[in-house]
Amino acid sequence: xxxxxSAATAICIxxxxxxxxxxxxxxxxxxxxxxxxxATHKTPAEQVAMxxxxxxxxxxxxxxxxxxxxxxxxxxxKAGLKMFALYVPLRLEAIEASITSLKEVAAxxxxxxxxxxxxxxxxxxxxxxxxxxxxAVNALRDIASIAREAGLRVAxxxxxxxxxxxxxxxARLAEKAGCKNLGLTFNLCHWLKVxxxxxxxxxxxxxxxxxxxxxxxxxxxxxxxxxxIQPLDRGTYDVAQLLRRLKKMGYTGPIGLxxxxxxxxxxxxxxxxxxxxxxLSARAAxxx
Numbered sequence: 001x002x003x004x005x006s007a008a009t010a011i012c013i014x015x016x017x018x019x020x021x022x023x024x025x026x027x028x029x030x031x032x033x034x035x036x037x038x039a040t041h042k043t044p045a046e047q048v049a050m051x052x053x054x055x056x057x058x059x060x061x062x063x064x065x066x067x068x069x070x071x072x073x074x075x076x077x078k079a080g081l082k083m084f085a086l087y088v089p090l091r092l093e094a095i096e097a098s099i100t101s102l103k104e105v106a107a108x109x110x111x112x113x114x115x116x117x118x119x120x121x122x123x124x125x126x127x128x129x130x131x132x133x134x135x136a137v138n139a140l141r142d143i144a145s146i147a148r149e150a151g152l153r154v155a156x157x158x159x160x161x162x163x164x165x166x167x168x169x170x171a172r173l174a175e176k177a178g179c180k181n182l183g184l185t186f187n188l189c190h191w192l193k194v195x196x197x198x199x200x201x202x203x204x205x206x207x208x209x210x211x212x213x214x215x216x217x218x219x220x221x222x223x224x225x226x227x228x229i230q231p232l233d234r235g236t237y238d239v240a241q242l243l244r245r246l247k248k249m250g251y252t253g254p255i256g257l258x259x260x261x262x263x264x265x266x267x268x269x270x271x272x273x274x275x276x277x278x279x280l281s282a283r284a285a286x287x288x
Contacts, residue, residue, distance in 0.1 A: 023282060023285035023286050024278070024281045024282060024285055025243060025247060025255075025281045025284055025285050026252045027213075027246075027251070027252055027253060027254060027255045028057040028058070028082075028084065028254045028255070029056060029057055029254075029255050029256075029257065029277055029281075030051075030056055030057050030058040030059055030060055030082070030084045030085075030254055030255070030256050030257065031051045031056045031058075031059050031060070031256070031257050031259070031270060032059070032060045032061075032214065032256050032257055032258055032259065032260075033047065033059055033060065033061040033062060034062075034258060034259050034260040034261075035257065035258070035259020035260065035262055035266060035269060035270060035273075036050065036051060036059065036259075036266055036270070037266065038265060038266040038267075040265075040266075040267075041266050041267070043071065043075075044061075044068070044071040044072045044074075044075045044076075045071070045074070045075040045078075047059070047075075048072075048075035048076055048078075048079050048081060049075075049079065050266070050267055050270070051081070051270065052079045052080075052081055054267070054270050054271060054274050055274055056081070056257075056270075056274070057081065057082060057084070057254075058076065058081040058082035058083055058084050059072070059076070059081065059082075059083055059084070060083070060084050060085040060086070060087065060117065060256045061083065061086060061087065062086075062087040063086050063087060063088045063105060066104060066105075066108050069086075069105075069108050069109075070108075073112075082113070082114075083109075083112060083114045084114065084115065084212070084254045084256065085114060085115040085116075085117040085155065085185075085212060085254070085256065086105065086109065086114055086115070086116060086117055087117045087119065087157065088101075088102060088105055088116055088117065088118055088119075089118070089119055089120075089121060090102075090118050090119070090120045090121070090136075090139060090140070090143065091121050091122070091123075092120065092121065092122035092125075092132055092135055092136055092139070092163060093121075093122050093123050093124070095135065095139045098139070099139065099142055099143065099146070102116065102143055102146060103146055106146050106147055106149070106150040106152060107150065109150060109152055110150040110151060110152075111150075111151060112152075113151070113152070114152065115152065115153050115154065115155045115211060115212060116143070116147055116152060116153070116154045116155070117155055117157050117185065117212070118143065118154055118155065118156050118157060119156075119157045119159050119162055119164070120136060120156060120162060120163045120164040120173075121162045121163055122163045125163060127160070127161050127162060127163070127165035127166075127194070128163075128164075128165045128166050128168075128169050128194075129163060130172070132163070133172070133173065133176065136163065136173055137173060137176045137177050140154070140156075140173060140174075140177045140179070140182055141177050141179060141182075143182075144177065144179035144181055144182040145179075147181055148179075148181050152181070153181045153182075153183065153211055154179075154181060154182045154183070155183050155184055155185045155211035155212045156170040156173065156174065156182075156183070156184045156185065157170075157184075157185050157187065158170050158184065158185065158186075158187055158190055158191075158194075159187070159190055160190050160193045160194050165190075165194055166191075166194055166195060167184060167186055167191065167202050167205055167206045168202070168205050170184035170185075170206075170209070171184060171205045171206060171208075171209055174208075174209040175209075182209075183209040183210060183211035183212075184206060184209045184210060184211065184212075185210075185211065185212040185213065185214060186202070186203065186206050186210060186212075186213045186214070187213075187214045187258070188213075188214060188215045188216060188218065188237075188239070188242065188258070189214070189216055189218060189225070189228045189229050189258055189260075192218055192220075192222065192228050192237070193225075193228055196220075199242065199245065200245070203245055203246075203249065207249055207251075210249075210251055210253070211253060212253060212254055212255075212256065213246065213251070213253070213254070213255045213256070214255070214256040214257070214258045215232065215239055215242065215243075215255060215256070215257065215258065216228075216229050216230060216231075216232060216235075216239075216257065216258040216259065216273075217229075217230035217231050217232045217233065217234040217235035217237070217239065217273070217276065218230060218235045218236075218237040218239075219235050219236045219237060220235075220236045220237040220238075221236075222235075222237075225260065225261055226261075229258055229259065229260050229261065229262060230262065231259070231262065231269050231270075231272035231273045231276060232257070232272065232273040232274075232275075232276025232277055232280060233272045233273065233275055233276035233279070234272070234276075239276075239280050240280045240283040240284050243280055243281065243283075243284035244283075244284045246284075247284055247285070257270075257273050257277070259273070
């Protein structure tokens, strides 16, 4: 082989390598407002301006009332960003009050294509209980109906210590309810906290109902939130292999960034995670 053909081969390899790692996943990547607020980013407008500059597709805030929602909508519409999910409760000890509140929320979200990010709790029952599934399923059907009329979907949010604590809890209730617009979320930090053992089995249970995913940097053997929730460029857990599994499953839905209780400057933390997302996304997209 002469030097010209060797050089051409080398250039071809470089171009192919750059192309492979230049790929990114198709999933929209949004910030949860657990990590967008700090002393200099207090209002929705300030937080939205920051995440737009950093390259996020939108936000997933906690519900604090209709007036707060209006501020988010104004800021997001101005920036051309989206509210992907809104964190709202279903309290099984207060179902009627929960549904009344959710009717107000659904009316405010109508036409927004925002998911109701539903966490399900009940005082006095252990996490992952099945004892009150009948009431939970009836309530979920009512909520799904309310959401359907507003053109919305509902994604249950498994949360450590809650009635729906595991992905499998949400999958069980979604199966029983049988509503097409009712699904679930895979939350990496909560999965690591309550399980963290068989990712393939958990994703298999989630797949028929998977509407949303949240990720963060984490230590694989972590026990507390300090190490289970870190910026995406930190931690020993291989988030790229999770993203590869999601890609293989055909999941193209939104992926949210969890930054709950990460100390320091919000913008700096989010920069770290956006850098991490770009690298992890390229790794996941570049491999089958």
